[in-house]
Amino acid sequence: xxxxxxxxxxxxxxxxxxxxxxxxxxxxxxxxxxxxxxxxxxxxxxxxxxxxxxxxxxxxxxxxxxxxxxxxxxxxxxxxxxxxxxxxxxxxxxxxxxxxxxxxxxxxxxxxxxxxxxxxxxxxxxxxxxxxxxxxxxxxxxxxxxxxxxxxxxxxxxxxxxxxxxxxxxxxxxxxxxxxxxxxxxxxxxxxxxxxxxxxxxxxxxxxxxxxxxxxxxxxxxxxxxxxxxxxxxxxxxxxxxxxxxxxxxxxxxxxxxxxxxxxxxxxxxxxxxxxxxxxxxxxxxxxxxxxxxxxxxxxxxxxxxxxxxxxxxxxxxxxxxxxxxxxxxxxxxxxxxxxxxxxxxxxxxxxxxxxxxxxxxxxxxxxxxxxxxxxxxxxxxxxxxxxxxxxxxxxxxxxxxxxxxxxxxxxxxxxxxxxxxxxxxxxxxxxxxxxxxxxxxxxx
Amino acid sequence: xxxxxxxxxxxxxxxxxxxxxxxxxxxxxxxxxxxxxxxxxxxxxxxxxxxxxxxxxxxxxxxxxxxxxxxxxxxxxxxxxxxxxxxxxxxxxxxxxxxxxxxxxxxxxxxxxxxxxxxxxxx
Numbered sequence: 421x422x423x424x425x426x427x428x429x430x431x432x433x434x435x436x437x438x439x440x441x442x443x444x445x446x447x448x449x450x451x452x453x454x455x456x457x458x459x460x461x462x463x464x465x466x467x468x469x470x471x472x473x474x475x476x477x478x479x480x481x482x483x484x485x486x487x488x489x490x491x492x493x494x495x496x497x498x499x500x501x502x503x504x505x506x507x508x509x510x511x512x513x514x515x516x517x518x519x520x521x522x523x524x525x526x527x528x529x530x531x532x533x534x535x536x537x538x539x540x541x542x543x544x545x546x547x548x549x550x551x552x553x554x555x556x557x558x559x560x561x562x563x564x565x566x567x568x569x570x571x572x573x574x575x576x577x578x579x580x581x582x583x584x585x586x587x588x589x590x591x592x593x594x595x596x597x598x599x600x601x602x603x604x605x606x607x608x609x610x611x612x613x614x615x616x617x618x619x620x621x622x623x624x625x626x627x628x629x630x631x632x633x634x635x636x637x638x639x640x641x642x643x644x645x646x647x648x649x650x651x652x653x654x655x656x657x658x659x660x661x662x663x664x665x666x667x668x669x670x671x672x673x674x675x676x677x678x679x680x681x682x683x684x685x686x687x688x689x690x691x692x693x694x695x696x697x698x699x700x701x702x703x704x705x706x707x708x709x710x711x712x713x714x715x716x717x718x719x720x721x722x723x724x725x726x727x728x729x730x731x732x733x734x735x736x737x738x739x740x741x742x743x744x745x746x747x748x749x750x751x752x753x754x755x756x757x758x759x760x761x762x763x764x765x766x767x768x769x770x771x772x773x774x775x776x777x778x779x780x781x782x783x784x785x786x787x788x789x790x791x792x793x794x795x796x797x798x799x800x801x802x803x804x805x806x807x808x809x810x811x812x813x814x815x816x817x818x819x820x821x822x823x824x825x826x827x828x829x830x831x832x833x834x835x836x837x838x839x840x841x842x843x844x845x846x847x848x849x850x851x852x853x854x855x856x857x858x859x860x861x862x863x864x865x
Numbered sequence: 866x867x868x869x870x871x872x873x874x875x876x877x878x879x880x881x882x883x884x885x886x887x888x889x890x891x892x893x894x895x896x897x898x899x900x901x902x903x904x905x906x907x908x909x910x911x912x913x914x915x916x917x918x919x920x921x922x923x924x925x926x927x928x929x930x931x932x933x934x935x936x937x938x939x940x941x942x943x944x945x946x947x948x949x950x951x952x953x954x955x956x957x958x959x960x961x962x963x964x965x966x967x968x969x970x971x972x973x974x975x976x977x978x979x980x981x982x983x984x985x986x987x988x
Contacts, residue, residue: 500893500894500895501894501895501896501900501981502893502895502900557880615969615984615986616938616969616971616984616986617984618892618984618986619890620890620986621986627986627988629967629968629969629986629988630967630968630988631939631967631968631969633939634939635939636938636939636941637938637941656938656941657941658940658941658942658943659936659938659941659942659943660943661934661936661938661943661971661973664982665938695980695982719938720939
């Protein structure tokens with residue numbers, strides 16, 4: 421009798437030792453969403469922090485930059501167009517982080533409105549995958565069957581105990597197979613980046629689709645001026661419908677570069693004001709035709725560069741860049757990699773748009789920037805810190821001082837180059853002119 | 866005992882492996898004035914029927930001409946707009962929509978200039 425009790429206790433221990441499964445992260449682990457927004461006269465970065473639990477709070481940081489006027493912005497969360505929570509954030513005159521607290525009541529597609537700008541984002545649901553269920557289910561069933569087999573054996577029916585014993589083997593086989601195969605199962609299409617997010621597919625992310633190519637057609641961009649605002653109308657290149665599926669890439673929906681006739685550069689991040697409509701303010705613009713280039717990424721992947729021009733009725737005075745930096749240039753002939761290193765002196769640069777620095781290249785210049793055949797956006801990366809997933813935000817001012825860029829100028833000729841970094845919550849733009857020699861033995865085009 | 870264990874194992878296997886199918890759910894979308902609710906009859910490719918319920922933000926039935934424009938964004942393919950047939954105040958039905966291919970569709974529903982885009986994933 422005593423021995424029987426010990427066996428029973430051991431069997432119970434075996435079952436309980438398997439324990440309750442810890443729910444692992446679902447298909448999307450979620451991450452902070454950083455979006456640069458040129459909202460009216462302000463250049464903001466809106467950071468939607470990872471939503472830890474649903475229903476639960478959503479922390480939103482609004483980062484202001486130097487020269488941004490003090491005031492108040494309204495933050496509103498909307499699901500399927502219906503507002504659910506709202507708050508107001510007071511923006512001080514000093515640049516920096518300003519926090520707001522909102523609330524989500526369910527996972528799914530959401531929209532954060534910052535005044536008239538709207539930012540779509542997805543609140544993921546934590547759903548265990550089918551193979552996790554099979555793994556845990558297999559081991560739990562094995563435990564239960566083992567207990568049954570032991571009970572039968574100690575109650576003097578070893579013949580019958582063979583049945584649950586066979587079950588233990590089968591259940592362990594299911595669990596081990598699922599656990600071993602899980603890493604090689606291809607990931608499912610993610611709502612938001614590959615599929616249009618809906619409440620259904622966020623709640624049930626393991627539904628498979630037959631789609632293998634998620635890419636979408638190219639986009640037509642029509643810029644126009646509305647008062648002081650540059651308004652971009654984006655339409656699908658195949659169906660003519662408004663393009664309302666832009667993804668955040670390099671911390672913005674659209675990286676808009678506007679070059680004035682005299683060569684003054686603006687790097688703006690238009691805000692979404694309606695489906696397919698984005699706008700950014702041109703402060704104190706110059707008169708004349710401005711070259712416009714927009715980098716976008718549609719749902720399904722792939723970054724597109726859209727180029728155009730717009731006539732601006734501004735003043736005759738050309739604005740000038742006051743950013744200064746020593747540069748070391750190693751310019752090679754066309755087609756070979758050239759390196760330009762900007763030296764900013766102090767090690768206090770902040771990441772801007774997730775990067776240490778940006779270099780815009782336009783050329784070779786024969787007429788206006790709008791006609792230049794080459795238009796490039798070169799990045800200088802922040803080296804990742806081992807063991808730290810994700811990128812540092814702008815509050816880390818510890819990078820630089822040297823910012824290197826390597827770019828192979830495809831054609832010989834004179835290029836306009838602008839190097840941009842962030843320091844003291846202010847964007848520093850350093851203009852340069854680069855003359856690229858022709859490759860030896862090749863006539864210049 | 867063995868029977869109990871067997872039943873337990875079968876129940877456990879069913880709980881773990883039961884296919885969790887997606888039923889057709891109503892899809893909600895709101896604009897400044899209107900509230901749209903679209904329920905597809907099927908989530909499979911082929912001929913489909915949409916039931917629409919359109920109200921204003923306070924819940925009163927909306928009236929007017931309702932247009933449905935299906936499009937398949939990945940293919941760059943759009944169908945000609947279809948006018949929905951009114952059934953009752955605020956209720957409309959679009960029958961025989963030929964969504965001939967599985968994948969991501971976007972259904973644009975519009976009434977008096979108010980437009981919503983409702984994503985629909987067909988298998």
